[in-house]
Amino acid sequence: MQVVVLGCGYVGIELGRQLTQAGHEVVGVRRSDAGLDAIEAAGFEAVRADLTDAASLAAVPDADWAVYAASAGGRDVDAARTAYVDGLRTVVETLGDRPSPPDRLVYTSSTGVYGDHGGDWVDESTTPDPATDRQRVLLEAERIALEGTADRGIDGTVVRFGGLYGPDRYRLDRYLDGPVTAGYLNSIHRDDAAGVVAHVLTADVARGEVILAVDDDPVWKPEFADWLAEQCDVSPPEKRTVEERAAAEGSVSRRVRASKRCANDRLHELGYELRYPTVREGFRPAIEAFRAD
Template identity: 30%
Template sequence: MNLFVFGLGYTAGHFMARERARFAGVTATRQAPAAIDGATLRVFSPDETDPRIADDLARADAILVSIPPDSGADPALHAFADAIAASPARWIGYLSTIGVYGDQGGAWIDEATPPAPTHQRTRDRVAAEEAWLALGARTGKAVQIFRLSGIYGPGRNAFEKLRQGKAQRIVKPGQVFNRIHVDDIATTLAASLERPRPGAIYNVTDDEPAPPQDVTAFAAELAGLPLPPAVDFDTANLSPMARSFYGENKRVRNRLIREELGVELAYPTYREGLRGLV
């Protein structure tokens, strides 16, 4: 089986590295030239597109898409819809976000909950999901959407922020977030490869939505690092992007990946995840 990856970033790179043995070959795109063990890299950016990508797609049995929309359009579909449609790919995975559900007032939701995006970036995500699902319906290919919650793992976690002095223990009463360890994302993608379902949508998230200040406090305790003082959300020093995340409050269920794909999370809550990283 040959894998083609649009956007070899943190999550897709972890999946590729962990599952490399299952693929005869891996070709992946980056926005700039680079060298990565285990993959043949192609440049794909707004300014440059490697002409060999179309031939790579003609040999791809699986395609993983990890590129966000650009100016309202999906870059991979915009450039390569015909090549993807003509490829032998029996599995296409699109990495999306639980942000498409918008604000649910802290309620529990699942894949049956209609998207309700509140920002342009998540409206663009919904449009990209719909475009990929339409390609699957048109071509008969098994396109699956994976809606990811807040991703953490090696090199990207609360310990790093604490050590860098960038952690804030922000308090907004009632606010919770779901999270997902990057290794559990890889497990879910691998399980989906074994049993593709055309048009499937999966929430890839942990079991316990939790207040962000609790996660920071637990990480500080585990690592023996100073606990940042509590900061009220209204006065916290946050970028506009970070502040926008606090405008959405929801609790996301992951039952479908368990029941349909047989996924058992290695890190069902932030506690197991942080203990594994400490």
């Protein structure tokens, strides 16, 4: 199949590698020189385009499948709206109105759209309750991915990633230095995030379906921090409840207060096998590198 990965960055480049290795023809789309160089270094074709500019998207070739994996970076709401809502709408309208539109489009979203559930379990049937303006933007983009695609006869799917980690994004100091705020950590390794999208493209997924992409074990952050400290032979970090952090800092955001456990039963039903079932396997390279230093 011919696949175009729009916003081909941290997850998209790994997705392109996996799809290329599986025999698909992949094109990665970025607008920066550094982004284009990274795509080419990964071994597949790079095309320059601005996802918010319909004229610019003329450079993007027709494809059987499209993946929208753009990232806004940081937490600025305006940047998020431009990247997720404006860009996705432009892509859906531009590619969808072509004589040969893609058959499938996968949009990569976030489990952050669920907001706070007091540590309870959530899954695809749980109604989203975004905790921040940025998360509300993500949910708005999901509607475009599902409804905007349907209007053009494209099968739209949303994959909600847990917290991404992996090469260059382990952030060990966040847990080893502390303080660590209580709450659940719902994670997925970069390689599995890419693997899930690749799997969803070929799996028997209903039009308009939403799928959670998280590993098997939502971990309690203080326990995970203590485990990391033990593995790295350092002292356990300071721990704080949300209330203690609020007292120390004056307030904490709704995002920090949000705690939930994300279930991945649907992912297993679709037959995906995680490369890193928990963060304990996934963080092993970072632990080994830390100990080597």
